[in-house]
Amino acid sequence: MSLGDAELFVSDAGxxxxxxxxSLAFGKQHDRINDTVKFLSQQEDRHLLFPxxxxxxxxxxxxxxxxKVIQWKNNGDFVKTRTSLLPDDRMPRDxxxxxxVANEIPDSFKEKFGQNATFVLQKEADFLWDxxxxxxxxxxxxxxxxxxxxxxxxxxxxVKEFVEEYxxxxxxxIVTPKPKWEERx
Amino acid sequence: xxxxxxxSNLVVFQFPRYAGGKxxxxxxxxxxxxxxxxxxxxxxxxxxxxxxxxxxxxIIDGQI
Numbered sequence: 001m002s003l004g005d006a007e008l009f010v011s012d013a014g015x016x017x018x019x020x021x022x023s024l025a026f027g028k029q030h031d032r033i034n035d036t037v038k039f040l041s042q043q044e045d046r047h048l049l050f051p052x053x054x055x056x057x058x059x060x061x062x063x064x065x066x067x068k069v070i071q072w073k074n075n076g077d078f079v080k081t082r083t084s085l086l087p088d089d090r091m092p093r094d095x096x097x098x099x100x101v102a103n104e105i106p107d108s109f110k111e112k113f114g115q116n117a118t119f120v121l122q123k124e125a126d127f128l129w130d131x132x133x134x135x136x137x138x139x140x141x142x143x144x145x146x147x148x149x150x151x152x153x154x155x156x157x158x159v160k161e162f163v164e165e166y167x168x169x170x171x172x173x174i175v176t177p178k179p180k181w182e183e184r185x
Numbered sequence: 186x187x188x189x190x191x192x193s194n195l196v197v198f199q200f201p202r203y204a205g206g207k208x209x210x211x212x213x214x215x216x217x218x219x220x221x222x223x224x225x226x227x228x229x230x231x232x233x234x235x236x237x238x239x240x241x242x243x244i245i246d247g248q249i
Contacts, residue, residue, distance in 0.1 A: 008227060009224075036224050037224075041192040049194050049196050049219040049220070051222060053206060057201075059199055064197055066191050067192070067197045075201050096202045131204050134205050151213065153218050162237075163215070166212065
């Protein structure tokens with residue numbers, strides 16, 4: 001789960017944001033989950049999709065049985081390059097740094113989560129995003145276009161030009177060294 | 186109303202931090218059929234009161 005998830009899923013005021021996000025990860029209701037995402041989760045007549053982020057290499061399929069899963073692969077080089085620009089206090093945790101998801105469930109996971117737990121293995125993901133695509137604007141645009149088609153989003157032609165502009169802004173931003181948290185404005 | 190964990194409208198993005206996932210989510214969130222990671226903007230999309238320009242501004246402001 002991420003800060004972005006909290007911004008979309010959790011009611012604006014008050015505390016217990018982490019608790020609410022945790023409950024989502026475990027497939028449990030929580031009173032801080034806001035009405036907007038509850039509505040989005042219930043709507044059947046409108047094709048209005050909404051995102052949720054998982055940063056770990058293991059996710060339980062049974063907790064979101066009908067969701068589409070878009071999984072990243074070949075992350076190592078790209079993440080290593082970006083994190084090399086970070087101060088130590090902004091480095092991600094070990095469990096949030098992985099290159100590829102396994103194609104078999106390790107025995108250690110079965111022992112921890114039970115024989116019947118189901119994970120999204122790389123060979124079973126609905127769409128694989130290859131992080132190497134970010135090395136080229138053309139490949140990135142082609143891949144985003146593929147995702148639009150995969151998710152039946154029909155307005156690619158309307159957004160393509162901006163996506164290209166955004167790509168260049170983003171690439172420029174991520175190669176700029178980042179300050180420590182305490183030095184951010 | 187409860188959150189429906191069986192929804193088919195949910196898209197799970199599984200990526201390690203700093204692997205560019207937020208960039209892709211923002212690109213998809215430009216669509217009329219997907220929301221961005223903001224409750225207020227998502228509600229405006231449900232209500233039909235958000236424009237593509239509003240979404241672009243949210244993304245660019247977050248990038249700066």
